[in-house]
Amino acid sequence: xxxxxILPQLLTLVVVILVFGFFSYNAQVNMENRGITFGYGFxxxxxxxxVQFSLIEYDGSHSYFRAYLxxxxxxxxxxxIGIVFATIIGxxxxxxxxxxxxLIERTAAIYVEFFRNIxxxxxxxxxxxxxxxxxxxxxxxEPMFGVFFLTxxxxxxxxxxxxxxxxxxxxxxxAIIAIIFxxxxxxxxxxxxxxxxxxLSISIGLLIILPLLSFFLGGVDVSVQIPVIxxxxxxxxxxKGGLKLPPELISxxxxxxxxxxxxxxxxxxxxxQGVSKGQKEAAASIGLTPNQVLxxxxxxxxxxIIIPPTTNQYLNLxxxxxxxxxxxxxxxxLVFAGTALMQTGRAIEIVSITMLTYLTLSITISIFxxxxxxxIAIKEK
Amino acid sequence: MNKLNFLSPDKNNxxxxxxxxxxxxxLSILIVFSNSFFNxxxxxxxxxxxxxxxxxxxxxxxxxLIRIEYSGIKFLDIINKNINTNKFNAxxxxxxxxxxxxxxxxxxxxxxxxxxxxGDSKDACSGSGACWAYIKIWFNRFMYGxxxxxxxWRINLxxxxxxxxxxxGFFASEKFKKYLTLYYVVVYPIIAFxxxxxxxxxxxxxxxxxxxIIAAVISIIIxxxxxxxxxxxxxxxxxxxxxxxxxxxxxxEELIELGKIQAFEWVETGAWGGLSLTFIVSFFxxxxxxxxxxxxxxxxxxxxxxxxxISIGFIEFWRGVPLITVLFMSSVMFPMFxxxxxxxxxxxxxxxxxSLFEAAYVAEVIRGGLQALPRxxxxxxxxxxxxxxxxxxxxxxxxxxxxxxxxxxxxxxxxVKDTPLIFVVGLLEIVGxxxxxxxxxxxxxxxxxxxxxxxxxxxxxxxxMSKYSYNLEQKYKTER
Numbered sequence: 001x002x003x004x005x006i007l008p009q010l011l012t013l014v015v016v017i018l019v020f021g022f023f024s025y026n027a028q029v030n031m032e033n034r035g036i037t038f039g040y041g042f043x044x045x046x047x048x049x050x051v052q053f054s055l056i057e058y059d060g061s062h063s064y065f066r067a068y069l070x071x072x073x074x075x076x077x078x079x080x081i082g083i084v085f086a087t088i089i090g091x092x093x094x095x096x097x098x099x100x101x102x103l104i105e106r107t108a109a110i111y112v113e114f115f116r117n118i119x120x121x122x123x124x125x126x127x128x129x130x131x132x133x134x135x136x137x138x139x140x141x142e143p144m145f146g147v148f149f150l151t152x153x154x155x156x157x158x159x160x161x162x163x164x165x166x167x168x169x170x171x172x173x174x175a176i177i178a179i180i181f182x183x184x185x186x187x188x189x190x191x192x193x194x195x196x197x198x199x200l201s202i203s204i205g206l207l208i209i210l211p212l213l214s215f216f217l218g219g220v221d222v223s224v225q226i227p228v229i230x231x232x233x234x235x236x237x238x239x240k241g242g243l244k245l246p247p248e249l250i251s252x253x254x255x256x257x258x259x260x261x262x263x264x265x266x267x268x269x270x271x272x273q274g275v276s277k278g279q280k281e282a283a284a285s286i287g288l289t290p291n292q293v294l295x296x297x298x299x300x301x302x303x304x305i306i307i308p309p310t311t312n313q314y315l316n317l318x319x320x321x322x323x324x325x326x327x328x329x330x331x332x333x334l335v336f337a338g339t340a341l342m343q344t345g346r347a348i349e350i351v352s353i354t355m356l357t358y359l360t361l362s363i364t365i366s367i368f369x370x371x372x373x374x375x376i377a378i379k380e381k
Numbered sequence: 382m383n384k385l386n387f388l389s390p391d392k393n394n395x396x397x398x399x400x401x402x403x404x405x406x407x408l409s410i411l412i413v414f415s416n417s418f419f420n421x422x423x424x425x426x427x428x429x430x431x432x433x434x435x436x437x438x439x440x441x442x443x444x445x446l447i448r449i450e451y452s453g454i455k456f457l458d459i460i461n462k463n464i465n466t467n468k469f470n471a472x473x474x475x476x477x478x479x480x481x482x483x484x485x486x487x488x489x490x491x492x493x494x495x496x497x498x499x500g501d502s503k504d505a506c507s508g509s510g511a512c513w514a515y516i517k518i519w520f521n522r523f524m525y526g527x528x529x530x531x532x533x534w535r536i537n538l539x540x541x542x543x544x545x546x547x548x549x550g551f552f553a554s555e556k557f558k559k560y561l562t563l564y565y566v567v568v569y570p571i572i573a574f575x576x577x578x579x580x581x582x583x584x585x586x587x588x589x590x591x592x593x594i595i596a597a598v599i600s601i602i603i604x605x606x607x608x609x610x611x612x613x614x615x616x617x618x619x620x621x622x623x624x625x626x627x628x629x630x631x632x633x634e635e636l637i638e639l640g641k642i643q644a645f646e647w648v649e650t651g652a653w654g655g656l657s658l659t660f661i662v663s664f665f666x667x668x669x670x671x672x673x674x675x676x677x678x679x680x681x682x683x684x685x686x687x688x689x690x691i692s693i694g695f696i697e698f699w700r701g702v703p704l705i706t707v708l709f710m711s712s713v714m715f716p717m718f719x720x721x722x723x724x725x726x727x728x729x730x731x732x733x734x735x736s737l738f739e740a741a742y743v744a745e746v747i748r749g750g751l752q753a754l755p756r757x758x759x760x761x762x763x764x765x766x767x768x769x770x771x772x773x774x775x776x777x778x779x780x781x782x783x784x785x786x787x788x789x790x791x792x793x794x795x796x797v798k799d800t801p802l803i804f805v806v807g808l809l810e811i812v813g814x815x816x817x818x819x820x821x822x823x824x825x826x827x828x829x830x831x832x833x834x835x836x837x838x839x840x841x842x843x844x845x846m847s848k849y850s851y852n853l854e855q856k857y858k859t860e861r
Contacts, residue, residue: 129819354709362702
């Protein structure tokens with residue numbers, strides 16, 4: 001090893017160690033002065049604060065760890081909703097951008113340019129403080145299709161009341177496993193004998209029949225509970241029954257999906273444009289039908305270009321969902337890095353846990369995506 | 382004369398189809414137009430549902446009739462090709478046209494016709510439209526935050542001066558072009574900082590940082606006379622030595638007195654705000670994140686394992702966490718890491734946090750450019766006997782950076798759009814000021830106007846930036 005290679009490395013290492021040492025030394029001194037001891041024991045203590053909206057049972061008597069879980073689940077909830085809608089809107093807009101219809105192409109382009117040039121936080125505020133505040137009060141709300149109520153207090157939708165929900169879920173899982181086996185079998189059959197099996201119709205059939213069976217044989221029962229208006233006091237009304245989506249969740253999901261959709265639309269456009277015309281012509285010339293061209297030739301190649309940047313956008317959306325703290329949607333940042341931090345004063349522990357959670361989430365997804373990318377990459381000889 | 386077949390219009394009887402088609406199409410537009418602009422329902426004699434869908438049906442038939450390929454009429458061909466290629470497209474075109482016509486009157490009345498422009502209190506806004514008087518009265522706050530009114534000329538003057546100094550690059554003659562990078566990377570940021578510190582903040586004439594600047598200037602001047610062989614070691618050691626000498630030995634006592642003199646009234650950073658704060662934060666973050674990102678990307682591609690893994694860890698860490706938690710860290714966790722008596726202003730902390738955060742993204746973008754360069758470029762540079770730095774400065778980076786202009790522009794755009802997040806630490810730039818104004822008891826209920834105003838401001842800034850980067854990209858594309 002020569003000197004020129006070791007010196008810069010050594011210098012960097014020393015600087016990094018010095019910086020870390022400086023920080024941790026100060027942290028120790030500061031904590032000693034304030035009488036705090038470092039540790040994660042507080043996680044099992046009683047939290048004694050309430051959260052407005054929670055997917056799991058939670059109140060003040062539960063532990064801080066439970067509060068962390070509530071926040072995490074809420075973050076995941078809004079991210080999943082956002083990802084689903086962003087994908088749907090993004091794909092539609094991306095394809096519209098490629099349309100040969102001038103009006104459609106322009107409309108899509110204006111949408112993309114407009115929504116991606118405005119800060120996400122501003123959009124969230126706009127939906128939450130301006131647009132959703134213009135909605136009617138519960139007592140004045142007009143029902144949509146008779147059962148949905150969009151009010152200033154949130155979106156009230158009918159809820160399903162399940163009997164033996166677990167059996168139903170098992171049946172769906174069983175159907176999915178069966179579909180996987182059918183696919184494997186069909187693939188093998190095609191490779192060995194060249195015979196195609198109608199996988200899609202079999203899959204749909206399985207997905208309908210098995211859950212249906214669970215209704216007739218497994219004792220699964222479902223009823224719909226429609227929200228009904230109820231008077232709380234002379235002027236205050238609310239809906240009872242059904243499911244309530246709070247306005248925070250709606251505006252956050254709306255802003256996240258509309259914003260991220262613009263980026264996904266650009267990914268989709270780039271992907272479809274990235275497939276060369278020759279590929280389509282070649283496919284058509286060997287006698288594939290237009291549907292087959294799309295399914296077997298264009299989409300596999302376009303997806304290869306589309307998926308990596310789109311995953312990046314999904315990651316961005318998940319990270320951006322932390323803006324929830326600005327409108328008091330109880331996500332991980334608000335519940336844990338906000339309320340819990342104020343109560344315990346354990347800045348280092350809580351901020352580090354929050355960051356680690358997001359870090360784990362991102363790194364897991366990017367490892368998975370790298371693996372997937374390698375799998376679908378063109379295998380060059 | 383051929384028989385008319387309305388199911389499949391063709392070129393024979395072109396005008397018969399054309400006139401009937403255009404009149405039907407115009408009729409559908411007229412119905413929607415009168416309905417939306419004059420609130421006049423021309424089809425009220427029909428049952429409700431039919432009346433509702435009538436324009437769509439009429440327009441659809443009209444477009445069907447004029448869908449004649451190769452008609453020989455230029456205008457018709459253009460229309461057919463662009464909005465009327467098939468039934469589905471015709472339907473979508475109609476829907477879009479109707480939606481535009483329908484949405485113009487309410488938008489127009491909200492923005493202009495029913496809007497209130499004059500007045501100086503909430504009572505002036507009685508109409509159903511927007512209350513632009515609200516924006517007018519709060520305009521000063523939206524631009525300058527809580528900065529004292531009498532001192533706002535300092536911000537204006539600094540921005541004008543900085544814009545002028547920043548534009549120097551466009552006017553520089555060929556002879557000075559080669560110094561421009563040095564100017565923008567080293568000199569300009571320092572000038573900008575001095576402007577912000579002395580002028581906008583009203584800081585004392587002499588402070589700790591001044592020693593650093595003097596040390597840097599002296600060592601650069603001496604540096605011109607040092608043989609290039611020793612330059613690297615020289616720049617590692619000398620500036621720090623001069624700094625220590627200046628601070629602790631030469632004029633310590635005298636300057637403490639001098640340091641207390643302030644030319645302008647001190648305005649603490651908590652009072653800064655509005656759009657000017659957006660500009661200040663994004664400006665410094667832009668300046669800082671680029672060099673940091675550049676070094677990180679080089680580090681990530683380095684052969685030296687320790688540097689490589691430290692860079693990877695650093696980049697992946699910042700990329701993996703949301704900016705809001707980084708800002709949380711800078712506001713609640715970072716003070717724990719500093720000695721008790723050391724205090725860093727929260728604006729500075731925020732700028733450092735955002736710069737480091739965005740630097741990781743810049744690094745990944747630049748890495749893409751570095752990877753895209755063919756190996757031959759590296760080999761060619763090495764075979765000329767160039768060292769690592771020479772090779773990168775003169776051969777690799779100029780090409781790689783050209784490739785990644787769009788990516789870097791996107792990162793910068795993301796940075797500008799991220800600045801509103803600094804509300805987390807209590808700094809109120811334009812969006813934060815809007816939220817403050819919204820809760821003012823005298824001005825309740827004008828959230829919409831505020832957000833529309835801020836959206837327009839941000840849209841203009843970001844759209845201009847993206848168009849500029851597009852032009853830059855095109856310019857360098859042709860040069861290659």
